Amino acid sequence: MGRHRRHHRLRDRHRHVPAAGDPQLRRGASVNTLWKAVGWAGGVLGAAATGVAVGVAANQKKVAHDREAADPLVDEPLGELVPTRESTVAADDGVPLSAEEVDPADGGPPGLTAVLVHGFALDRRCWHFQRRDLAGLTGPRVRQVLYDQRGHGRSGRSGPETSTIDQCARDLDAVIRSMAPKGPLVLVGHSMGGMTIMALAEQRPELFADRVRGVALVGTAAGAVGGAGLPKSVLSRYNPVTIGVGRLAGFQPGLVEWVRRRASTLTWSGIRALAFGDRHASPSLVDLMAKMINGNAVEVLTGFLDTLGTHNRYKALAGLRHCEVLVISGDADRITPFSHAERMAEEMPHGELVRVPGAGHMLMLEQPDLVTGHLVGLLRRSAAGGSESRRA
Numbered sequence: 001m002g003r004h005r006r007h008h009r010l011r012d013r014h015r016h017v018p019a020a021g022d023p024q025l026r027r028g029a030s031v032n033t034l035w036k037a038v039g040w041a042g043g044v045l046g047a048a049a050t051g052v053a054v055g056v057a058a059n060q061k062k063v064a065h066d067r068e069a070a071d072p073l074v075d076e077p078l079g080e081l082v083p084t085r086e087s088t089v090a091a092d093d094g095v096p097l098s099a100e101e102v103d104p105a106d107g108g109p110p111g112l113t114a115v116l117v118h119g120f121a122l123d124r125r126c127w128h129f130q131r132r133d134l135a136g137l138t139g140p141r142v143r144q145v146l147y148d149q150r151g152h153g154r155s156g157r158s159g160p161e162t163s164t165i166d167q168c169a170r171d172l173d174a175v176i177r178s179m180a181p182k183g184p185l186v187l188v189g190h191s192m193g194g195m196t197i198m199a200l201a202e203q204r205p206e207l208f209a210d211r212v213r214g215v216a217l218v219g220t221a222a223g224a225v226g227g228a229g230l231p232k233s234v235l236s237r238y239n240p241v242t243i244g245v246g247r248l249a250g251f252q253p254g255l256v257e258w259v260r261r262r263a264s265t266l267t268w269s270g271i272r273a274l275a276f277g278d279r280h281a282s283p284s285l286v287d288l289m290a291k292m293i294n295g296n297a298v299e300v301l302t303g304f305l306d307t308l309g310t311h312n313r314y315k316a317l318a319g320l321r322h323c324e325v326l327v328i329s330g331d332a333d334r335i336t337p338f339s340h341a342e343r344m345a346e347e348m349p350h351g352e353l354v355r356v357p358g359a360g361h362m363l364m365l366e367q368p369d370l371v372t373g374h375l376v377g378l379l380r381r382s383a384a385g386g387s388e389s390r391r392a
Contacts, residue, residue, distance in 0.1 A: 002089075007037050009027075009276065017105070024037075029048055029114070030199040036275060039246035042164065044255075047295050048385070050207065054105070058358050059348070070266045071177055071226070071282050071283050071284050071341065073202060073282045073284040073285065074284060074285065075316050078125070078128050078284055078285070078287075078288045078359055079125035079128055079288050079292075080220040080292045081102075081131060081132060081292065082251070083101060083102055083146075084100075084101050084102050084103040084340060085100065085101045086098070086099070086100045086101075087099055087100070087101075087178075089147065089174055089175050089178045089179065090174070091167075091171045091174050092170050092171075093158070093162060093167075093301025095150050095155070095156045095157070095158050095162075095171075096151065096155060096156040096360060097147050097148065097174070097175060098147060098148045098153060098154035098155045098158070099145060099146065099147035099148075099179060100124070100145075100146050101143065101144065101145055101146070101179065101261075102131055102134075102135050102143070102144040102145075102146070103135075103143055104135060104136075104137070104138070104141035104142065104143065105135045105136045105146075106136075106141070106279045107246075108136060108138070108141050109141065110131050110140070110141045110142055110143035111141055111142070111184075111378075111381070111383045112140060112142060112143070112183060112185065112186055112213065112382060112383055113142070113144070113145060113180040113183060113185055113186070114134065114142050114143070114144050114145070114185075114186045114187075114188060114375075114379065115144045115145045115146075115147075115172070115180065115185060115186070115188070116130065116131070116145070116188045116189075116192055116193075117146060117147075117172060117188065117189040117190070117193030117194075117196050117197060118146075118148070118149060118153075118191075118192075118193050118328060119190045119192040119193050119194075119219075119220075120152075120191060120192040120301075120308065121152070121187075121292070121293050121296050121301055122152065122153075122190075122191075122289075122292045122293070123148045123149075123152050123153030123154070123295065123296075124146040124147060124148055124153060125153075125288065125291075126190065126288075126292060126362070126364065126365065127146060127188075128288070128365070128370070129364065129368030129369075129371075129372060130188075130364060130368065130372050130375060131144060131146060131363065131386070132370050133368075134372065134375070134377065134379075136284060136377070137376060138381070139380065140379060140380065140383035142186075142379055143180075145175065145176075145180055145235070147175050148323060149171065149192070149193070149196070149324055150163070150167070150168065150171055151163060151296065151297075151300035151303070152295075152296055153292070153295060153296075153300075155175065157297070157300055158227065158303075159303070160302075160303035160306075163300070163303035163304045163307065164193065164304075165196060165199050165307045165308075165311055165347045166199055166203075166307075168192070168195075168196040168199065168203070169196050169197075169199035169203055171196075171317060172187075172196050172197070173200060173203070173204060173207075174378060176207075180214070182380065183211070184211060184212075184213045185211050185213065185214075185384050186212070186213055186214035186216070186378065186379055187200075187212060187213070187215050187216070188216040188218065188219060188283070188375065189216070189218065189220060190218040190219055190220065190338065190364060191218075191220050191335070191361065192220075192304075192308065193218075193220070193221055194217040194218060194219075194220030194221075195221070195222075195308075195311050195313065196215075197215060197217070197317065198222060198313040198317065199315075201315070201316045201319035201320055202313060202315075202316040202319065206317045208322055209257060209320050210267075210364040211324050212322075212323055213323060213324060213382035213385070214323055214324040214325070214326070214378045214379065214381065214382030215248040215324070215325050215326070215371025216325075216326040216327075216328065216374075216378055217325070217326070217327045217328070217341075217344060218299075218328050218329070218363065218371070219329050219333055219335070219336055219361050219362070219363055219364075220315050220327075220336055220344075220365060221224050221281035221311070221336045221340035221343075221344070222312070222314045222316070222317055222342070222343065222344050222347070223311055223312035223313060223314050224237075224312070224339070224340070224343070225311060225327050225336070242300075244340055245254065257263065267290060267293070268286060268287075268290055271286050271290055271293070272286045272290045274334050274335075274360070274361075275289055275333030275335075275360055275361050275362045276332075276360040276361075276365075276366050277330055277333070277359045277360035277363075277366060278360070278366060279388045281366060282296065283332055285304070285324070285362070285365050285366070286327030288332040289362065293387055300343075314343075314344075314347055317344060317347040317348055320348055320389045321348070323349065323361060323382075324351075324378055324381045324382045325348050325351030325352065326351065326354065326374055326375070326377075326378045327341050327344050327345050327348070327351055327353045327354070328341070328353075328354040328356065328360075328363070328371060328374055329354075329355065329356065329363070330355075330357075330358070330360050330363040330366070330367075331355050331356065331357055331358070331359070331361050332354045332358055332359060333359070333361045333363070334360065334361065335360075338355060341353060341355070352374075352377075352378075354374055356371070
């Protein structure tokens with residue numbers, strides 16, 4: 001399962017791209033010029049979507065060599081597991097949300113339902129290993145619900161005005177009401193998925209007092225996103241790159257996506273270097289990440305940037321006092337560094353804080369056995385009703 005440290009109380013450790021309309025972006029601009037404006041934020045923005053906006057110069061031959069390297073996951077059907085059932089949930093504004101259920105593998109009755117919520121620019125396939133292994137758990141048996149957040153994966157798109165964490169929380173509420181209307185719940189969220197759970201705790205405190213037995217916050221933050229990790233300016237609506245790419249994607253989406261495809265080598269290298277702590281991460285994992293990211297339109301991704309930059313829900317953490325809580329993060333996470341996990345744990349001294357040595361932002365893919373092991377522990381504590389004493 002690997003080495004880790006558990007903490008229950010912690011001391012305070014506080015601590016020229018052309019815009020749209022520029023002549024360089026007018027008809028007749030070269031592919032090279034478009035790469036500067038769009039490739040950076042349109043090609044890599046996907047990788048950046050999890051929080052990284054970089055220009056990583058990569059030699060195509062080196063990338064090809066890395067992709068052909070020995071891969072222990074070459075026979076793993078990443079992202080191809082067949083669900084028990086698939087369905088569509090209507091959000092409160094009518095956006096269709098694609099969802100699936102996974103019943104316990106042995107067919108026995110589940111003791112609780114786990115809802116897994118993915119992060120920005122990804123989709124529900126990021127939970128591949130947890131989805132696979134939790135299905136075989138018998139103590140307790142767990143029914144899993146996974147869905148794609150609005151604008152991501154197979155779910156429908158929405159405009160910028162509803163591309164917010166608050167709306168994502170209402171979407172999660174709709175999924176719960178439709179697919180898990182009764183019984184105990186454990187909510188598991190990665191990155192923006194964790195932020196979504198925090199927002200739901202703000203909106204529906206009674207749900208967390210009555211039904212939510214456990215919450216896992218994986219590689220996420222409750223606020224101060226610009227204080228560590230991804231610079232807040234990258235997430236700002238005033239960033240000229242965000243403005244330029246957002247506008248260009250609005251009236252020339254085909255052009256933006258074309259340039260993005262031409263930048264695929266750069267994107268692949270950026271994902272491997274910045275989403276994973278191990279620079280030798282499995283090529284299959286990087287390929288899966290690239291598929292998820294490239295499946296989301298740049299126009300959709302830019303619509304979410306402002307809500308990520310203004311996210312602040314430290315007060316919402318008080319709503320988790322009735323729940324078993326797991327905060328788990330990699331100490332090589334360049335997107336939401338471990339300091340964010342420490343800060344959240346300070347607000348929830350009853351929870352468990354786990355530091356995963358060497359893991360990056362995608363720790364549930366990079367070190368799946370360790371992450372799943374801690375989720376199993378959370379599920380068992382939640383099923384045992386350990387939080388009942390706190391409710392009393």
